[in-house]
Amino acid sequence: MTESMIGSSKRYPASRPLITQRHAQILSTGSGVPDEVVTNQQLIDELALMATDRAVQYSIGITERRRAPFHVESSVYLEKAARECLQRAGVAAESLDRIIYSRLFGDHFVPATAARLAERLGIDRCIPVTDISAACSGVMHAVELAISMINAGDEYVLVLGGDRTAMSQQVAVAKDTRTVLLNGDGFAGILLGRSPSPSFLARYFYTDSDLSEFAYIPFGTELLNGTLAFGPEMAAMKMPDGRRIHQSVLDSCKIISSRLLEITGLSMQDIDFVITSDQTYHVWKEQLAVLGVPEAKSVSCFHKYGNTVAAMVPLNLHEAYATHAITPGMKVMMMGHGAGASGGGFVFIA
Amino acid sequence: MTESMIGSSKRYPASRPLITQRHAQILSTGSGVPDEVVTNQQLIDELALMATDRAVQYSIGITERRRAPFHVESSVYLEKAARECLQRAGVAAESLDRIIYSRLFGDHFVPATAARLAERLGIDRCIPVTDISAACSGVMHAVELAISMINAGDEYVLVLGGDRTAMSQQVAVAKDTRTVLLNGDGFAGILLGRSPSPSFLARYFYTDSDLSEFAYIPFGTELLNGTLAFGPEMAAMKMPDGRRIHQSVLDSCKIISSRLLEITGLSMQDIDFVITSDQTYHVWKEQLAVLGVPEAKSVSCFHKYGNTVAAMVPLNLHEAYATHAITPGMKVMMMGHGAGASGGGFVFIA
Numbered sequence: 001m002t003e004s005m006i007g008s009s010k011r012y013p014a015s016r017p018l019i020t021q022r023h024a025q026i027l028s029t030g031s032g033v034p035d036e037v038v039t040n041q042q043l044i045d046e047l048a049l050m051a052t053d054r055a056v057q058y059s060i061g062i063t064e065r066r067r068a069p070f071h072v073e074s075s076v077y078l079e080k081a082a083r084e085c086l087q088r089a090g091v092a093a094e095s096l097d098r099i100i101y102s103r104l105f106g107d108h109f110v111p112a113t114a115a116r117l118a119e120r121l122g123i124d125r126c127i128p129v130t131d132i133s134a135a136c137s138g139v140m141h142a143v144e145l146a147i148s149m150i151n152a153g154d155e156y157v158l159v160l161g162g163d164r165t166a167m168s169q170q171v172a173v174a175k176d177t178r179t180v181l182l183n184g185d186g187f188a189g190i191l192l193g194r195s196p197s198p199s200f201l202a203r204y205f206y207t208d209s210d211l212s213e214f215a216y217i218p219f220g221t222e223l224l225n226g227t228l229a230f231g232p233e234m235a236a237m238k239m240p241d242g243r244r245i246h247q248s249v250l251d252s253c254k255i256i257s258s259r260l261l262e263i264t265g266l267s268m269q270d271i272d273f274v275i276t277s278d279q280t281y282h283v284w285k286e287q288l289a290v291l292g293v294p295e296a297k298s299v300s301c302f303h304k305y306g307n308t309v310a311a312m313v314p315l316n317l318h319e320a321y322a323t324h325a326i327t328p329g330m331k332v333m334m335m336g337h338g339a340g341a342s343g344g345g346f347v348f349i350a
Numbered sequence: 351m352t353e354s355m356i357g358s359s360k361r362y363p364a365s366r367p368l369i370t371q372r373h374a375q376i377l378s379t380g381s382g383v384p385d386e387v388v389t390n391q392q393l394i395d396e397l398a399l400m401a402t403d404r405a406v407q408y409s410i411g412i413t414e415r416r417r418a419p420f421h422v423e424s425s426v427y428l429e430k431a432a433r434e435c436l437q438r439a440g441v442a443a444e445s446l447d448r449i450i451y452s453r454l455f456g457d458h459f460v461p462a463t464a465a466r467l468a469e470r471l472g473i474d475r476c477i478p479v480t481d482i483s484a485a486c487s488g489v490m491h492a493v494e495l496a497i498s499m500i501n502a503g504d505e506y507v508l509v510l511g512g513d514r515t516a517m518s519q520q521v522a523v524a525k526d527t528r529t530v531l532l533n534g535d536g537f538a539g540i541l542l543g544r545s546p547s548p549s550f551l552a553r554y555f556y557t558d559s560d561l562s563e564f565a566y567i568p569f570g571t572e573l574l575n576g577t578l579a580f581g582p583e584m585a586a587m588k589m590p591d592g593r594r595i596h597q598s599v600l601d602s603c604k605i606i607s608s609r610l611l612e613i614t615g616l617s618m619q620d621i622d623f624v625i626t627s628d629q630t631y632h633v634w635k636e637q638l639a640v641l642g643v644p645e646a647k648s649v650s651c652f653h654k655y656g657n658t659v660a661a662m663v664p665l666n667l668h669e670a671y672a673t674h675a676i677t678p679g680m681k682v683m684m685m686g687h688g689a690g691a692s693g694g695g696f697v698f699i700a
Contacts, residue, residue, distance in 0.1 A: 010476045016447075019503045021371055073571045097366075103483075109569035110454070110485045110587065111562055111690035126360045128555035128694060130491050131483040133453075135460045141480050148498035153369045164571075205478035209469035212461055219459035221423045221514075225555035237460065340461035344478060 008210040008248075012255050015263045017053045018203045023095040024150040024157075026194035026348065027091065029318035032077035032162070032187035033305060034068040043181060049140045056181050061281025065184030065306035073107045074187070075116040078160050081119055081189040085158060089191050090225030093121040097128040097154040100145055102138025104163035105218075106131060117160070120215050135215075138310035138339030139190065140345055144203055146192045155194060162187035162311025177218050179237070184281065186308030187243040188315045198349075201331075202263035204256050205344030211248055213240045237339075246283065250335045253287045256335045268292055269348070272330040275320060277337050278302040299325055312336070326350045358560040358598075362605050365613045368553050374500040374507075375440065375545035376698065379668035380434030382427035382512070382537035383417040383655060393531060406531050411631025415517050415534030415656035424537070425466040428510050431539040432471055439541050443471040447504040449479040450495055452488025452660040454513035454567075456481060466509070485565075486627050486688030487668045488660035490695055491538065494553055496542045505544060512537035512661025524618060529587070532630065536658030538665045548699075551681075553612035554606050555694030561598055565589045587689075596633065599687045603637045606685045610697045618642055621697070622680040625670060627662045627687050628652040649675055662686070672676040676700045 040053040040063060057063055068077065076204065078101065086093055095169025101116040106113035114129035129350040134141045139161035146157035165183040217237050239245060261267060274293050278284035284300040299320050301312075308315060320326040328350055390403040390413060407413055418427065428451065432639045434442055449464040456463030464479035489511035496507035515533040567587050589595060603626065611617060624643050634650040635657035649670050651662075658665060662685045670676040678700055685695025 008476075009474070011474050013447075013475045013477060016503050019372065019501070022369065071571075097363075104460070105571070106483075106570060107571050109567040110483065111566060111692060112484055112557070112686070113556050115559045115562045115690045115692065118557060119562060123559070124359070124361050125363045126358075126556035126558045128491065128494075129557045129559075129690070129692070133456075133481040133483060134462055141478065144478075144496070145480075145495055148495070148502040149673075151369070151502055152498040153366050201616065204511055206476035207462070207465050207468060207472070207479045208476045209465045209479075212465045212469060216461060217459035219455060219458050221421075221455070302453045338461070340479070342461060342465065342479070 008208050010208050012206055013149065015204060015259045018147070018200060020147065020151040020198065022151045023195040024147040025199035027191045027193045028085045028088035029314060029321050030081040030189045031087065031318050032081030032189065034066040034077060034185050036067045037064050038067045039064045040181060047180060049180065052293050053179050060182055061302055062181060063303050064308050065166055066186060068164055068185045073116070074105070074163055075107050075113055075120055077187040078113070078117045079120040079158055081187045082117060082158055085189045085191040089193070091156055091191065091193070093123050094125060096123060096156050096158050097127055098149055098157045099127065100142040100157065100159045101131050102134055102142050102159070102161040103131045104165060104309055106163070108311070134277060134338060134342055135340065136279065136309050136312060137340070137343045138338065139314050140336040140343070141205065143190060143192065143346065144205060144344065147200055150192060150194060157192045158189055159192065160187065160189040161314055162308050163235050165307065165309050174340060184306030184308050186305050186311040186315055188311045188318055190317065200346050200348045201303070202260045202347045203344065204259040204263070206255070207340045207342040208248070211244070211341035214241050214341070215245050219278050232245035246297045248341050249279065249283055250290050252288055252337050252341065252343045253290050253335065256343060256345050257291055257333060260333060260345065264347050266331065266347065270331055271333045273320060273326050273332045274298040274346070275313060275317050275332060275334040278316065279307050357523045358558050360558050360560050362556055365554060365609045367613060368497070368550060370497065370501040371546065372498040372501045373393065373545040373548045374542050375549035376437035377541045377543045378435045379664060380431040380438065380539045381665060381668050382429070382431030382539065384416040384427060384535050386417045386649060387414050389414045393498065397530060401531070410532055411652055412531060415516055418514055418535040418637055423466070424455070424513055425457050425463055425470055426465070427537040428467045429470040431510055431537045432467060432508055434620035435473055435539045435541040435565070439543070441506055441541065441543070443473050444475060446506050446508050447477055448507045449477065450483060450492040450507065450509045450610065452483050452484055452492050452509070452511040453481045454515060454659055456513070463656055484688060485690065486629065486659050486662060486691050487690070487693045488688065489664050490686040490693070491555065493540060493542065493696065494555060494694065497550055500542060500544060505678050507542045508593050509542065510539040512658050515657065515659050530604065532657050534656030534658050536655045536661040536665055538661045538668055540664050540667065540700050551611045551697045551699065553694065553696045554609040554613070556605070557690045557692040561594070561691035564591050564691070565595050598691050599633055600636055600640050602687050602691065602693045603640050603685065606693060606695050607641055607683060610683060610695065614697050616681065616697065620681055621680045621683045622647065623670060623676050624648040624681060625663060625667050625684040627685070628666065629657050629662070
């Protein structure tokens with residue numbers, strides 16, 4: 001894997017084994033998507049967009065997305081995802097040792113929205129919780145942290161991702177039809193617990209800071225120095241070079257998969273199922289082509305949920321478990337790609 | 351330790367040992383405070399505040415704070431702190447395996463500001479980096495994650511905290527003299543690496559979601575539903591019940607210390623030095639009184655830096671190392687308290 005592939009000056013780190021004595025596994029998944037379904041035509045009508053449903057389906061691959069009412073807090077949907085995780089695994093909320101939420105906006109900026117989720121879950125024990133910020137690959141980072149915290153003593157760690165991304169785009173001035181139609185509101189969770197034998201066979205994570213200016217949401221310094229106008233557009237993602245970002249997802253897909261196979265000694269033919277971030281339907285298809293994996297060995301919820309940032313990967317994983325596309329004993333490759341550029345993933349035995 | 355002490359309905363979790371095979375230790379610390387020193391009198395004059403330097407020193411305990419120019423990004427100061435950490439430990443930037451930054455605003459909202467720090471450090475390897483959000487106790491959470499990541503395979507993990515907190519308050523309308531004078535801009539880092547024997551003897555972390563509404567910065571849902579007016583006050587901390595927050599810091603100080611002593615089997619007399627978050631000079635003094643620790647066994651930089659949120663704890667630790675108040679072999683209790691309410695800490699051998 002050479003650097004030139006990704007158009008970056010950086011070296012991608014060598015593979016590093018995951019050293020655990022107390023092994024972790026995925027116990028369950030849960031979805032926290034809002035109830036309201038919004039079709040392309042509804043959005044086109046509401047926002048008076050110059051677009052047709054058919055053109056949108058063809059160009060982006062989305063037919064509908066979910067939308068949360070303006071006044072409902074993100075933690076309401078996190079609670080829904082969390083309760084499904086707990087119910088499916090038969091684990092009580094009170095048994096959780098830690099919550100890690102990969103957020104975008106959250107309920108508040110401070111404190112962690114995970115603290116408000118703990119309150120909604122009625123957890124009586126004051127367990128440690130943290131929000132992390134890592135865009136579309138956030139839940140993968142959170143899973144890596146969860147595995148390490150279980151190794152260090154935790155029993156049950158709940159990780160969640162997703163946010164009100166449709167809202168953030170739609171409150172922004174609808175200058176870019178594609179962007180407005182691309183995102184959806186969505187939340188999902190993954191519950192991790194102990195495993196008698198290693199379930200996670202390998203992990204690989206990286207951040208390529210060469211690409212840090214190619215997809216970003218301002219705020220921060222711009223807010224403080226007054227060069228960012230206060231207004232809804234503050235919440236909108238800037239993507240000055242969408243083509244390079246698109247290509248970097250495909251390149252990082254190659255890098256992550258080759259590193260994971262290298263650590264495990266497996267070949268792509270040994271992998272039974274692939275879960276990845278589907279920023280668009282085409283990005284999902286192209287990743288599978290890069291990996292040489294048939295579409296039947298993966299799943300994308302993009303057509304019905306759109307780009308839900310950190311929720312994409314856990315929503316696809318949830319879909320695969322819920323439809324029994326992933327069954328016990330399968331070898332799964334799971335990865336996510338996000339702004340930063342930041343990405344990573346795992347090979348695990350389901 | 352009963353719940354009634356903290357005025358909370360919650361149970362504080364029992365002590366849990368830190369299970370590590372690959373042990374971690376603090377290798378070095380670094381400060382990234384801006385150069386410009388702003389005295390009370392300067393701020394009083396600039397903002398036309400109804401206050402005197404003497405009254406401010408008496409009531410809050412601050413004489414001056416640092417201030418970053420509006421246009422300079424947070425990652426500039428993170429780089430300064432990072433380079434001092436690396437230089438003091440004799441570790442090359444290229445050897446870092448991970449960066450975790452406990453931020454407030456950061457350079458951008460997305461991607462992680464830690465990615466921009468990696469770029470500034472000229473790190474050629476695409477190491478994984480993450481921002482976390484956990485207010486004043488953030489660096490303590492980051493250290494807990496770093497210990498666990500070293501246990502799972504990392505060699506060197508750099509954690510950092512702090513942000514442009516003076517700016518965030520001063521761009522806000524100066525309605526509350528105390529708040530405007532309380533904060534300072536500050537950044538600091540802690541470099542962790544492997545240790546042949548256990549250095550961290552215990553950790554204890556909690557989040558008390560009963561207190562999540564008592565200190566917060568809005569944004570999030572309020573931004574999306576339009577109930578938050580766009581403007582500089584978006585960045586300002588809301589503290590509807592400062593007295594309860596103040597009391598909770600003292601109570602959580604008791605809880606954290608008693609749990610840490612319980613795990614280690616040590617008594618407070620065995621602890622050679624105490625590092626804690628000093629939200630004000632008085633909060634620092636009162637914590638030491640609660641612990642029964644003389645002021646000579648702790649340090650507060652509050653008088654010269656003010657409240658620097660996640661940078662307070664690492665700045666105090668840095669001061670203690672730089673002045674040789676902490677020397678090798680000492681048993682140190684280190685903790686932080688923040689919005690959430692979220693807190694925790696360690697006992698470690700320096």
